[in-house]
Amino acid sequence: MLFEGSLDAVTFELWLEVHLLPALTRLSMLIMDNAPIHRKNRIRELAQVKGHIVLFLPTYSPDLNDIEHDFRALKRLRMYTPAGTTIDKVICNYCPR
Template structure:
């Protein structure tokens, strides 16, 4: 899976323009899937929910305040712990991106599966 980096803070317009439109819609329609995201403000903003409705993307209903129900949260936590072990700390954004990509590629699939299965 390719990591997607967003420059700056994620807001509803960036979420729509840089994630939903170019990545999610095509992938969902190609594979006939239901989409899952949490209740972060950019995800549930009117502009994004209306866009997903117009594009006929089925969205899994998600209870409020339930981050531990999402397997990706556990995987990202493991990724964060791996990157925080870097000494010296990455000195700039590009070095941090490189460290994140390297660690993402190095997380064993067995760990990801165990995090998902632990739910």
């Protein structure tokens, strides 16, 4: 699903309802962080209709969120990258093909 601009709760919930949940072929547990766009009641409601369970991570739990490890590594790489290097270049160097 492509969209322009920032992701908001309504767009996230639309993606969840229209794209993710129908694609799950067996009952699943969705693990969510506490981003402001993750409205707990609505997400639980959407998931439960399809028989899925939602688990929200504790508030600020970077060790339980794998992407935080990548963000930490990218921030460190960017600190030691020559001035003027774009963030796209930093990411490409971090994720070689």
